[in-house]
Amino acid sequence: MSKTINNNSLDNQPIDTQLHTNPTKPIENIVIVGGGTAGWITAGTLAAKLKKQHDKNFSVTLIESANVAPIGVGEGTWPTMRRTLKNMGIRETDFIRQCHVSFKQGAKFCQWVTGKKDDFYYHPLMxxxxxxxxxxxxxxxxxxxxxxxxxxxxxxxxxxxxxxxxxxxxxxxxxxxxxPKLITTAEYDAIANYAYHLDAGCFSEFLKQHCINQLNVNHVVDDVIGISNDDSGDISCLTTKQHSDIYGDLFIDCSGFKSLLLGEHYQVPFKSCQDILFVDSAIAVQVPYEDENSPIASHTISTAQTAGWIWDIGLSSRRGVGHVYASKYISEQAATEQLKQYLSPTVADVEQLTFRKIDINPGHREKFWHKNCVAVGLSAGFLEPLEASALLLVEISANMIAQQLPANRACMDIVAERFNQTFLYRWDRIIDFLKLHYMLTQRNDSPFWVDNRDPKTIxxxxxxxxxxxxxxxxxxxxxxxxxxxxxxxxxxxxxxxxxxxxxxxxxxxxxxxxxxxxxxxxxxxxxxxxxQHNLVSNRALINLIKQYGLQRV
Structure with a gap:
């Protein structure tokens, strides 16, 4: 007989199932829980690879709730996104036009070293x-x-x-x-290496339409109310409010911070790293340009504050700005005031803007693939926005799952162990790299910066x-x-x-x-x-792309 595991957040009614894991049964049905950028990047990456290499006997189903709003602040990417989108069969022209995209060529770190107004350095993408x-x-x-x-x-x-x-x-x-390129440069090709700044909400919807209409991803809008295991402990099916049971061979948890499958259902522990990376809060705001021809920065601007830093990302339609800070060292009110002071030189009436508070719990799950369930995105963990590692981790996680997709349950544990080893290493190295930005500072103007140099936190x-x-x-x-x-x-x-x-x-x-x-x-x-002689401005190229489009690859 099978057994059913219910969590407090799920429906308490038992779900009966007689399905028992067959180790040699091929992996045919992949079920993703959660939409957003993580869910749809994962769905598109898997579906595109399966569609390209196989002609039958597989399905990718994505279940997302209509009652869960996406976090929607992941607006910076790495150059890997060009390959990810290209592999999905997405035209770069369509992506740029529909997702308010601008080009990103690196990050400028202001006031991180001495705190003086003229203090800056660059981390370029070349x-x-x-x-x-x-x-x-x-x-x-x-x-x-x-x-x-x-x-x-x-x-x-x-x-x-x-x-x-x-x-x-x-x-x-x-x-x-x-x-980083010209209008005559083909789609996804570069003169100078580049990534993107994008509107996360528009991007998620854009990916959804492409995955459904071009890659045959099954889309289910519903709430998961129950999770059933078979006798081996694998998830056999998910019960939804309106679509009954949805069975699968591999389940991918893209449910965000809730971590419905890996965290709540399987109780895989969360490993905090707040003793290393102190920031635990963010205040985000969308800022309009002065006019439609305002310049667009070709890089992320990261400006250090007394207990954190402010990101400033230029999209084609607006700026996305936010203050990431450590609540141990500064209050929400004071952090908001610092953000307003940052914005006031470029915004006529700061008080008319809408500020949104986001809680951050820096860390990750102790493992990411357990049984026949693997977590991608926020359900696996989150550190902080510095260096735009969040979407990068989604991309490389989805790509490794697609590249090493187990043929059947018999070999899944081998793939899972390899996946866990790889990503535990990657999360540790990202933590190291992010900490590097903080602990090399010479700033002594606040306890936040002084404590970041404490060897016990490195x-x-x-x-x-x-x-x-x-x-x-x-x-x-x-x-x-x-x-x-x-x-x-x-x-x-x-x-x-x-x-x-x-x-x-x-x-x-x-x-x-x-x-x-x-x-x-x-x-x-x-x-x-x-x-400098040949290239046009970021704004000029985006306007040309909207008017004429880029050459197909």
Whole structure:
């Protein structure tokens, strides 16, 4: 006989089922609980791959409640989104037109180092020109210190010597508000590497229509009121209010912070990391442009405050702005006032805006795949908006499920173990990378920044790497996985943007290495000048795309 597991949040009436897991039965029916960006990205990724490689005997069903509003603040992506959308068969032109999209080429971190008004550094999306050439970065270190400075003027000599300015043209492109491609550049192709800023609500609806109409995803609008297990403990079916039982072979939990399947049903513990990442609240607001031709920033702007930071994301239709903060160090009222002060120079009447409070519990589940259930998105965990890792984790989770989709239940545990190992590692590395932004600060103006430098709040894995990097440059060889969420280049942008110093090689730098580095600096300068001459503004390109569209791939 089967057994039924009910939770307090579910209907208490038992659900009888005689279905028993057959280990050799093929995985044919995939059921996703929850819509939003996580649910529809997962549905589209799986359905597109199955449709491309197989012609029958599979189904993807997504169940979402009409009574659950999406969180809707995940407006920043990584360049991986281009591949994700392309693999789904989505036209980039349609996506840009319908989701209020703008181009994102990195992040600008303001006032994170000293807190002064002219303090900033960049984390561009283009790899440094010297990627893989340690001699170039070493020579940059030798000529840079002790002249580290942060200036808002690109003609400042010290700013000219910043790591991101000398080794990538992207900082200059962003400072000029330029787009990463031309109207003649094909869809998803790039001149400068790019991601997107998007309207999360519109994006979710856009994906939904594509998945239903083009990828044959079954869409069920209903509330899940019961969850049944078979004799092995696997989920056999979900009972809904209006559609009775929905059976599946693999269940994917995209139910958001509720974590209906993995958290509530299976009681997989949640692992908090608030002792490392302090922020636990956000206040979000949508800000109109002054007019329809207002410039659109080509990057995310992250401006540090006394107990957190403010994100500023430019879409084609509006700005999305929010204050992420630690409630232990500042009240909601004071955090809101800081946000209003940030907005007041560009908004005529700040008091007319609608501010929305969002609670954050930074951390993740202790495992993500249990039995025949895997969590993706907020149901797996959330850290904070810094560096836009949330949607990235959705993408790479959905992609790994699609790429390693178990043929049957007999091999699912092997895939699940591999998935759990991979994503526990990835979550840990993201935590390390986010903490890096906080603990390298020189700010002493509030306990928040002082406490972030306390070694007790810094993971040992990050402390070990920092000790290594005091004597040798960050390298991809410093990490155990061949594919990292944040490669060594990302660490270099943040480390050297925040003034971290790697000791010069004790055996010196050869003339040949100096000449090679100088050649790299000259090439970046030439590329920068050419791009500044050829590229149009972010706003101009978006307007052209809306009018003419991009070339199909």
């Amino acid at each position: 790899l440094p020109e010297s990627a893989g050439q340690d001699d170039v970065s070493a020579y940059w270190q030798a000529i840079q210190f002790p002249y580290m400075a942060h200036s808002s003027h690109s003609n400042n000599a010290a700013d000219q010597q910043s790591f991101s300015m000398l080794l990538s043209p992207q900082q200059a492109i962003c400072e000029a508000g330029l787009a 993971p040992q894995s990050l402390q070990t790497l920092l000790e290594l990097w005091r004597y040798q440059l960050p390298s991809d060889n410093d990490f155990t996985h061949a594919t990292e969420v944040f490669p060594a280049a990302s660490y270099q942008y943040v480390l050297y943007g925040m003034g971290f110093k790697t000791q010069a090689p004790h055996w010196g730098i050869s003339t040949q290495a100096k000449d090679a580095a100088t050649a790299v600096f000259d090439k970046v300068a030439q590329d920068t000048a050419q791009l």
